[in-house]
Every structure is written in C-alpha cells, then in structure tokens.
Amino acid sequence: MNKCINTYYNNVTFGSGLTQKTARTISSLSAAQLSDEFVKAYKIDANFKENNVIAACSAICADIYENLSKTFKLPLASTPKRIRVFTPEDLIKPQRNSFGFCIADTKKVLKSEPPFELKSIFFQQHKLSVKDIDDITEEMHKKGINSTNHFLYEYIHEWAHNVHLDWIYNRYGYDGLCPYGRKVYQSEHPRGLKIVRKMHDTKFSSREKEVISSTVGTYAAESNPFELFAETMAKLICDSLDNDTLLPKKNPFDGFSDFSEDFRDIFIRNTHF
Numbered sequence: 001m002n003k004c005i006n007t008y009y010n011n012v013t014f015g016s017g018l019t020q021k022t023a024r025t026i027s028s029l030s031a032a033q034l035s036d037e038f039v040k041a042y043k044i045d046a047n048f049k050e051n052n053v054i055a056a057c058s059a060i061c062a063d064i065y066e067n068l069s070k071t072f073k074l075p076l077a078s079t080p081k082r083i084r085v086f087t088p089e090d091l092i093k094p095q096r097n098s099f100g101f102c103i104a105d106t107k108k109v110l111k112s113e114p115p116f117e118l119k120s121i122f123f124q125q126h127k128l129s130v131k132d133i134d135d136i137t138e139e140m141h142k143k144g145i146n147s148t149n150h151f152l153y154e155y156i157h158e159w160a161h162n163v164h165l166d167w168i169y170n171r172y173g174y175d176g177l178c179p180y181g182r183k184v185y186q187s188e189h190p191r192g193l194k195i196v197r198k199m200h201d202t203k204f205s206s207r208e209k210e211v212i213s214s215t216v217g218t219y220a221a222e223s224n225p226f227e228l229f230a231e232t233m234a235k236l237i238c239d240s241l242d243n244d245t246l247l248p249k250k251n252p253f254d255g256f257s258d259f260s261e262d263f264r265d266i267f268i269r270n271t272h273f
C-alpha cells in the first residue's frame with residue numbers, strides 16, 4: 001500500500017509505468033496536504049513549496065523505500081532529515097546538478113534558513129508535468145547518461161544517497177559538526193565523514209569507466225563512487241517496481257547478480273557496500 005498517498009486518496013492505483021491515469025493522479029495531489037502527511041507518516045520535515053509533482057513523487061518514493069525495508073527486510077529504512085524545494089536564487093552556492101541534491105554533512109544551503117542536518121534532500125522548483133519528467137528521463141537514459149528511464153529516477157537516486165550515508169555513518173560513526181549526526185551516529189573513533197569525502201574525491205580509471213558506463217551510464221562513470229551507488233540503486237529499485245502499484249514486486253538486490261563480475265567488483269570495492 002502507498003502509505004503517504006493512500007492516507008488522503010484512498011486506493012489510488014497506478015497504471016503500467018507512467019500512464020495518463022498516473023500523471024492525472026499525481027497532478028491532482030496537493031503538495032500542502034502531502035507535506036503534512038510526510039511529517040505524520042515519516043517524521044520528515046518537508047516543504048514542497050506547492051509543487052505537487054515533487055511532493056507526489058517524493059511520497060511514492062518514501063513508500064517504496066519503506067516497503068523495501070518492511071516487506072523485504074532490507075536495510076533501507078533511513079529517511080531524509082528534511083526535504084526542501086529551492087530556486088537558484090535561494091541557494092548560497094550554485095549547484096552542479098540542477099535538479100536535486102543531498103548533503104552528506106551539515107551545511108547552510110538556503111539563504112533564508114539556518115544550516116540543515118546531514119541527509120537533507122533538495123529539489124529544484126520547476127513547472128514540469130510528470131509526463132515532461134518522464135520524457136526527460138527517457139531521453140537521458142537513451143543517451144546513456146542515467147541508469148534507468150523511470151520517471152521516479154531522480155527521487156530514488158537522491159534517497160539512495162541518504163541510505164548510503166546512513167549505512168556509512170552507522171558503520172564508521174560520524175566525525176563532523178552536525179549535532180543531529182553526532183547524536184545518531186556515535187562511535188569511539190568516528191571516521192564516516194572522512195570516508196564519504198574520500199569517496200567524493202575518488203575518480204574511476206578508464207577501464208572502470210568503461211565497465212560502469214556500459215552498465216549504469218556515463219553519469220556514474222564520470223562522477224565518483226557516491227554517484228555509482230545511487231545510480232546502481234536507482235536502476236535496481238526501478239527495475240523491481242510493479243507497474244500497477246509502483247511498489248516493489250521483488251527484492252531489487254536479486255538483480256545485482258545479473259551484473260558482470262567486473263562491475264560487481266568495482267561497485268563493492270568502491271562504495272563500502
């Protein structure tokens with residue numbers, strides 16, 4: 001069941017992939033109601049700035065990850081601390097990736113708000129319909145950039161960063177200044193943030209780039225292990241979704257063994273998976 005969506009809109013079902021019905025359903029959802037629902041259902045402080053597409057896609061994404069954690073017992077229960085929608089003018093520093101980003105450490109991001117906790121997610125304000133997003137994602141996938149053509153791609157990707165950070169900080173502790181991070185990820189000799197920073201600075205060799213780009217696209221290959229993780233998760237999760245419910249119908253990690261041995265080796269070596 002789609003927890004966030006169904007609380008307000010009983011028995012919403014989705015068609016095959018992105019149907020007109022799905023698109024219509026999403027455009028009928030209210031961003032303000034979904035913001036309230038996010039706090040109640042997931043304790044996430046979300047402000048969607050009246051963007052119902054970002055609100056609805058975030059809600060479906062939250063439901064997918066919760067389902068993966070509850071139904072498939074996967075360690076994916078971590079939710080983002082906050083979700084914000086921004087315009088370029090709101091930002092203190094311009095961002096390289098224009099659609100969405102996630103922060104690995106506490107940071108002042110928006111001019112109008114105090115610093116955010118680590119694991120906060122930001123999406124850029126837009127006037128696109130979900131059909132436009134579907135077309136853009138399809139186009140980028142055709143060009144070999146993104147790992148999947150699914151319209152939820154960007155959301156599943158940002159959420160995957162959040163889950164990845166949670167794994168790393170749980171395992172190695174958090175060694176930065178975020179009060180929330182220090183409270184949640186305690187460790188005697190914390191070094192998670194150092195590991196995350198190293199991952200951000202790691203570049204792949206040309207042989208690794210070839211293997212990665214042919215498996216999950218050029219964006220991951222040209223970026224770093226942090227993006228490799230998010231792109232791979234986005235592909236695995238989107239490939240596991242049921243077209244009617246938009247919830248996972250199988251364990252996405254089952255798809256991991258379909259990757260080549262070379263790719264699996266690069267992935268495991270680089271991402272602390």
Ligand SMILES: [Zn+2]
Pocket residue numbers: 157158161227230
């Ligand atoms: Zn990313």
